[in-house]
Amino acid sequence: MSHGTRTEGPRGNDPAAARRHAVVVGGGLAGVTAALALADAGVRVTLLEGRPRLGGLAFSFRRGDLTVDNGQHVYLRCCTAYRWFLDRIGGAALAPLQDRLDVPVVDLARPEGRRLGRLRRDALPVPLHLGRGLATYPHLSLADRARTARAALALKGLDLADPSLDEQDFGSWLTAHGQSARAVQALWDLVGVATLNAVAGDTSLSLAAMVFKTGLLSDPAAADIGWARVPLGDLHDRLAREALDAGGVRTEVRTRVTSVSVNGDGGWNVQVPGETITADAVVLAVPQREAHDLLPAGAIDAPGRLLGIGTAPILNVHVVYDRTVLARPFFAALGTPVQWVFDRTDASGLKRGQYLALSQSVAQNDIDEPVAVLRERYLPELRRLLPRTRDARVEDFFVTRERTATFAPAPGVGRLRPGARTKAPGLYLAGAWTATGWPATMESAVRSGVGAADAALGALGRPRPRRLFAPEEAA
Numbered sequence: 001m002s003h004g005t006r007t008e009g010p011r012g013n014d015p016a017a018a019r020r021h022a023v024v025v026g027g028g029l030a031g032v033t034a035a036l037a038l039a040d041a042g043v044r045v046t047l048l049e050g051r052p053r054l055g056g057l058a059f060s061f062r063r064g065d066l067t068v069d070n071g072q073h074v075y076l077r078c079c080t081a082y083r084w085f086l087d088r089i090g091g092a093a094l095a096p097l098q099d100r101l102d103v104p105v106v107d108l109a110r111p112e113g114r115r116l117g118r119l120r121r122d123a124l125p126v127p128l129h130l131g132r133g134l135a136t137y138p139h140l141s142l143a144d145r146a147r148t149a150r151a152a153l154a155l156k157g158l159d160l161a162d163p164s165l166d167e168q169d170f171g172s173w174l175t176a177h178g179q180s181a182r183a184v185q186a187l188w189d190l191v192g193v194a195t196l197n198a199v200a201g202d203t204s205l206s207l208a209a210m211v212f213k214t215g216l217l218s219d220p221a222a223a224d225i226g227w228a229r230v231p232l233g234d235l236h237d238r239l240a241r242e243a244l245d246a247g248g249v250r251t252e253v254r255t256r257v258t259s260v261s262v263n264g265d266g267g268w269n270v271q272v273p274g275e276t277i278t279a280d281a282v283v284l285a286v287p288q289r290e291a292h293d294l295l296p297a298g299a300i301d302a303p304g305r306l307l308g309i310g311t312a313p314i315l316n317v318h319v320v321y322d323r324t325v326l327a328r329p330f331f332a333a334l335g336t337p338v339q340w341v342f343d344r345t346d347a348s349g350l351k352r353g354q355y356l357a358l359s360q361s362v363a364q365n366d367i368d369e370p371v372a373v374l375r376e377r378y379l380p381e382l383r384r385l386l387p388r389t390r391d392a393r394v395e396d397f398f399v400t401r402e403r404t405a406t407f408a409p410a411p412g413v414g415r416l417r418p419g420a421r422t423k424a425p426g427l428y429l430a431g432a433w434t435a436t437g438w439p440a441t442m443e444s445a446v447r448s449g450v451g452a453a454d455a456a457l458g459a460l461g462r463p464r465p466r467r468l469f470a471p472e473e474a475a
Contacts, residue, residue: 020042020043020044020280020460020462021043021044021045021046021278021279021280021281022035022038022043022044022045022046022279022280022281022282022283022456022460023045023046023047023048023268023270023277023279023281023282023283024038024045024046024047024048024282024283024285025048025257025260025270025282025283025284025285025286025294026048026049026056026283026284026285026286026290026430026431027047027048027049027051027053027054027055027056027251027253027285028054028055028056028057028058028285028431028445029055029056029058029082029085029236029432029442029445029446029449030056030285030430030431030432030445030446030448030449030452031047031049031056031283031285031286031430031449032047032054032085032236032240032244032449033085033430033445033446033448033449033450033453034283034285034428034430034449034450034452034453034456035047035244035247035249035251035283036088036089036243036244036247036249037449037450037453037454037457037465037468038281038283038453038456038457039244039247039248039249040247040465040467040468041453041457041462041463041464041465041468042462043281043456043457043460043462044248044250045247045248045249045250046249046250046251046252046277046279047244047249047250047251047252048252048255048257048270048272048277049251049252049253049254049255050253050254050255050256050257051253051254052253052254053233053237053253054236054237054240054241054251054253055232055233055235055236055237055240056236056445057070057071057402057405058070058071058073058232058236058442059232059233059236059237060231060232060233060234060237061233063396063398064396065349065350065351066320066348066349066350066355066396067231067233067347067348067349068231068318068344068348068400069228069231069232069233069316069344069347069357070232070316070400070402071314071316071357071359071400071402071405072227072316072340072342072344072357072359073227073228073232073442074194074225074226074227075095075225075226075227075441075442075443076215076222076223076224076225076226077097077219077221077222077223077224077226078214078215078218078219078222078223079226079441079442079443080443080469081443081446081447081450081469081471082441082442082443082446083226084446084469085442085446085469086235088243088467089235089239089240089242089243090239090242090243091234091235091239094228094229094230094234094235095226095227095228095229095230095235096226096229097224097225097226098224098225098226099224100120100121100123100221100224101119101120101121101221101223101224101225102118102119102120103118103119103120103225103331103332104116104117104118104328104330104331104332105117105118105119105137105139105186105190105331105332105333105334106331106332106333106334106385107138107139107186107333107334107335108333108334108335108336108384108385109334109335110138110139110335114138117137117138117139118133118136118137119133119137119187119190120133121133121220121221121223121224122220123220124220125220126217126218126219126220127149127152127153127156127217129220130152130216131149134148134149137187139186139187139334140182140183140186140187141182144179144180144182144183147177147178147179147180147183148179148183148187150177150178151174151177151178151179152212152216152217154177155209155212155213155217156213156217158205158209158213160206160209160210160213160437162206163206163414163415165204165205165206165209166204166205166206166207166411166412166413166414166415167204167411167412168204168205168206168411169200169201169202169203169204169205169411170188170192170200170201170203170204170205170207170208170209171184171199171200171201171202171203172201173205173208174188174200184200185334186334188200190332190334191211191212191215191216192208192211192212193339193361193362194332194339194340194359194361195211195215195439195441196208196211196409196439197312197314197361197362197405197406197408197409197439197440198312198362198408198409198410199362202408202409202410203409203410203411204409204410204411204412204413204414205411206414207409207413207414207438207439208409210437210438210439211439227330227342228347229346229347230347231347231348252272255272255273256272256273257270257271257272257294258271258272258273259271259294260282260284260294260295260296260427261296262296262424263278265278266425266426267279267280267426268280268281268282268426268427270282279426280426280460281426281427281428281456281459281460282426282427282428283428283429283430283449283452283453283456284427284428284429284430284431285429285430285431285448285449285452286431287404287431287433288306288307288309288407288431288433289306289307291306291429291431292304292306292307295422295427296424296427298423298424299422299423299424299427300418300422300423300429301423305415305416305418306416306418308416309407309408309413309416309417309433310407310408310410310413311403311404311405311406311407311408312361312362312364312404312405312406312407312408312409313363313364313367313401313402313403313404313405314359314360314361314363314402314405314406315360315363315366315367315374315399315400315401315402316357316358316359316360316399316400316401316402317357317358317360317374317378317397317399318344318355318356318357318358318396318397318398318399318400319355319356319357319358319378319379319382319394319396319397320350320353320354320355320356320394320395320396320397321353321354321355321356321389321392321393321394321395322352322353322392322393322394322395323353323354323388323392323393324353324354324388325354325356325382325386325388325389325392326341326343326354326356326386326388328343329342329343330342330343333385336381336384336385337360337377337378337381338358338360338378338381338382338385339358339359339360339361340358340359341356341357341358341359341382341385342356342357342358342359343355343356344356344357353395356382358378358382363401367401367403368401371397371398371399374399375397379394379397405440406432406439406440407432407433407440409439409440414435417433417434417435417436418434418435419434419435419451420434420435420448420451420452420454420455421455425459426456426459428452428455428456429448429452430445430448430449430451430452431445431448432444432445432448434448434451436448436451446469447469447471450468450469450471451471453468454468
């Protein structure tokens, strides 16, 4: 980038469009979405990302001959915004969905031969689609299954627009609705820990109700699971970059924004090392603490609230064996520290053996442990879970750590999450942590980018592009 001040204008001879330039700060899913939406509406866009790649916290890296995802990411059929994003970048076929929800669940507390259960649905209307799966789920007693069904119906009746739900914790609500500790462990937390990155007692009832109502109680197919069959970097960096380039977006990586300020022309100055970029609109699509540091004074009320949005870690344990030890693409586990295990062999490019990734949410107790300690903790658990590992050789063992993987979905977090618009004209916020109504997921990130772009387009007087995701499609 050249030094000095640069005003980004459009290509072509449209003098009115010369005033319409947006800078998006942050190249995660929220920022890429906002940039694509703005560009599709005819706005000139500059996307600035401090890292050497796009994709935020859903990225890949090389380790020897392997291409490794920093963490296992999945989405559900009800994640309509993320599915739109995959379509928009041409990646939907690379991250397909299950034909029908089917989650193998292995419980090490049960005797050998009786450890496998399944959470799955039938092609029936809600809530009958889960009836047979719940009735035959072996990890709950008959009484727990009946009480779980009643709690699900009570959950379905909650009004997500009720702000008081955000002040309550999900665990207390479950207890009040007859859910035993076993039911919480074997069902509610099995799903909730993976989607919310918190146990029920530490989770806002509002966010938990949103997850379970939308994923399990809205449409029979809503909870069907999808995941990338290629490295995440192929989707969120390579294909995203190609879509941005095709849309005319100027993308600058390794470019850290140091300040954002109003200029004398009523626009914005975005400062990067050695250069000031001027713009009519700015979208801050960065984590909440970084947004707090970049926000000009008065841009939002009580900016300290952003610092009150806590974070939660996720640990991923990666194990490469010299042979195939798992016959299914993934499973969840009970009665062990292991939570979810995924086969990443084909996606990583491994030519022989098998590569498993363990996704460990709510990882506060493990996140700073040395690799040697984690090896001693998790390899014996895999030997208990997967008999074929007992004769297999471990070719590689490593971990990836995201200490601030998600915002913490604690009770009261809803009132801390800001909307897309700020009090400063032309300045907008995006990120999974903003007020999307969703927990910290890829879906929330994309929705926030759409919301910020919508707000900016309204102020810039640009029509909403027809192919942009419409939030009402999620209904």
